[in-house]
Amino acid sequence: MLIAACGLVYELVASALASYLLGDSVTQFSTVIGTYLCAMGVGSWLSRHLGRGLVARFVAVELLVALVGGWSAAVLFLAFAYTGAFRLVLYVLVGVIGVLVGLEIPLLMRILRDRYTFKDVVANVLTFDYLGALGASILFPILLVPHLGLVRSALLFGLINAGVALWSTLLFRRHLGAPRLLVGACATVLCVLAVGIAGANRITNLVEENLYADDVILATSSKYQRIVLTAWKNDLRLFLNSHLQFSSRDEYRYHEALVHPGLAATPWARRVLILGGGDGLAAREVLRYPTVESVTLVDLDPVMTRLFATHPLLSTLNGGSLASPRLHIVNADAFVWLDGDPDFFDFIIVDFPDPSSYNLGKLYTTAFYRLAAKHLSRNGLLVVQSTSPLFARRSYWCIERTIAEAGLRTYPYHVYVPSFGEWGFVLAGTRAYAPPTELPGDLRFLTPVTVAQLFDFPADMRPVAVQPNHLNNQVLVRYYEQEWNEINR
């Protein structure tokens, strides 16, 4: 019965893992079960070639099942994270376990043949086989997966298999040629599996880390998000909730394009507001202007701003902008803060995460831009990071349309950032705008000629017909979800 239960559990583990990692559970369960049953058939057929020393072979088969099956979940996770051949590993593993499990029952029946009549053997073995399967199929979703997780569940059942092997060895030790050797093998397998159970968390962590291609040099969770920093050679990457925020190799393209087309065209700007941008990189660009007297940076997450103010690598990257005496950090929810703040600003930078949820979508509504416009001084300008006009064309033009709907004149532009692809921004204000002819001296990307070119949209990024985004009708979130789903598929 235990054996049957173990056999079914490996099958379930493989199916569940495959559907978890690959999606489409119907296909995964169907193909895994098919492969498994077929391999069991092969195993049963192969059992005819095993002649002498049945008990020893049975123990050996059990130990192999224990090892392969027990480690199957861990191996599959690692295969998914580290190799491209997950499916191959999956079906090979399922096949091997299937063959071994297929061997078990015929062997067992033959061992018991000498002790009971044939009809009793068949009746007993098969009864317990099917009952065991029922037990496992109930335990698996109710107890095992919720409380142990897949990796541990598989290892636990490996332990049970190995236990059966040990117990068989002891039971039949008088019929065995080298019982000590088998007991030793059993003990070794048990140890290997026990170590696995103890280290299961490490294994899953290893998998998670490997989902990021590079070394994780910092991983922390704030109240609002998971912050992960990775490094590979001189490339520093920041991920918030697994979304890439910047790569240090090309972030200057993004941040120069975010700040200078607007700010360089507003030479009288004294007061600048940055909404979002807790990494201090936009602030770094703003602080290049000696005429800017004060920068207010509003970011929700104090963990982010503290990290970028104090971490040596990060504060080097942002040029220590967050420690500048001209800069003032406010950790608050931007919409609410803006609603309660009476100040005016000459230049406002809106650098929020993409509108991937209704909550974030609020920051891209007519209501938000109307409020932001109220905080613009006369002739002031506003710039909005607006996702990709290439990958999310309707989303981009929806943001542009929404800003226009809020009563501002819009000046859309875009830039190529290798780690992001084509990226879009919208400048807006109440006045006519012309790209600046002069820029701060030490830029790495922008030149007066390039700036003017940013405002030209090639045919595949030109405006499309879209609705504006309102608080009570967030079309943008739906556009965005559709468009990025198409890309990620």
Add this chain to the structure above:
Amino acid sequence: MTISRREFVRTGVGLIGLSCKTERPIGGRFVDGSFELGHRLRDRSPFPAPESTVRIPLVIVGGGMAGLSAAWWLDGAGFRDFVVLELEPRAGGNARWGENDITPYPWAAHYVPVPGKRATLVRRLFTELGVLHSDGSWDERFLCADPSERLFVHGEWQDGLEPVVGLTQRDRDEFRRFAAKMSEWRATGRFTIPMALGAESSALDRLSMDDWLAHQGFSSPALRWYVGYACRDDYGATLHDTSAWAGIHYFASRDDEERGPLTWPEGNGWIVRRLLEKLGRYVRTNAFVHRIERSGTRWRVYTPRVAYVADAVVFAAPTFLAPYLIAGAPDPGFVYSPWVTANLTLERWPAERGIPPAWDNVIYNSPALGYVVATHQSLRTAIDRTVWTFYWALADGSPTANREALLQRDWRFWKEAILTDIERAHPDIRRCVSRVDILRLGHAMVRPTVGFLAARERLRRMTSPERLFFANSDLSGLSLFEEAQYRGVTAAERALAVVTRP
């Protein structure tokens, strides 16, 4: 095999090493209104003689939406010699609200549909309150934020309250045919808000909504649930206990001009709050009116401490109280629905999958009406704690028996009933909730039962007391903000015509 990818992801929580949290102890209590005082009226208990007498031209009895609307209209007309007498410690009536360290929240009425062009009084008030701008646009912050509604049906949340998951072709045909019928009724212009401008007793008034659906050949369970939900939500009554006139009125009285409704964290309490900023000086709270009697050509209105001598009275309290207070007042014979509402404090959000939390969240085939999220209109992007207002109209069974049950059963019973209902959609709700505060409303709203319009007309023909003007929305048979406002203002206009201006 039953484990799906979704369940796998959910159970995978164990895999990344987060341990299951144990259930937290759940606090809470009944936060009832002063129904003991009401029961003293019912039992005709004696009250002490008042300590003083105040002479005032006009008294408004009841500080709910009707009474406050009367006050709003009088104040706007430049008339200031009146008081509003409110039984509870705070004005508001069915628009009462509460507040904790997370957010304000409603206790009952929590939205106003975007008024059409003909709803001039509602538009005038909303213009004053800054909800309607001079350019004709509605302030975006007060329009219900997206997503507005979702329905938990067949184990999934779907967008919108009209069931779309698991419908047969026949169901869909019936939904289409029903919508077409409602458009026809809408086009007749007889289903108005306020109802007084269009309603007349007719064959529809003599038929229950249940019978009407059957006569029209509507038998789809999904459609019947949907229409039944509307009746329970607006009237606290089943299809059987709602007249066809009222059932159709729900669907045929409004044109959807703008994606609404208008709503606020504290529900219609926001309107009360704003009205009180201006009208608070007229309102006397804890002023329990226990008798109103003729005194020559005037009325004496008794509260435990003060007796008011007035030229006219606007009676904005529920009309069923009139026979207990006013000698000779007719008993309207209205039926009222008992309700339970609860505010649940959530320390964290339950696990979600599929459609994200909406403003109004309804569970298909639940006896209750679902919950509304008080923080939904918040401009914040990160909302970790929240308050849900749970609504439950006790529509099944007799109202009297249900009122009895309301009084008999303890807080623990209702808390369990509420959490068990929510658990259908949120199995982890008990791990999220820290408080369940419960309000029991014995007479929450009037029921537009079969024959309501005919009874109303008979009532109108009876001579009502001179210089006493009824103003409660129950006269409309529809417990709506617009009706309360219309009744309050109409009564105030008529009262103002008869008072002696000093």
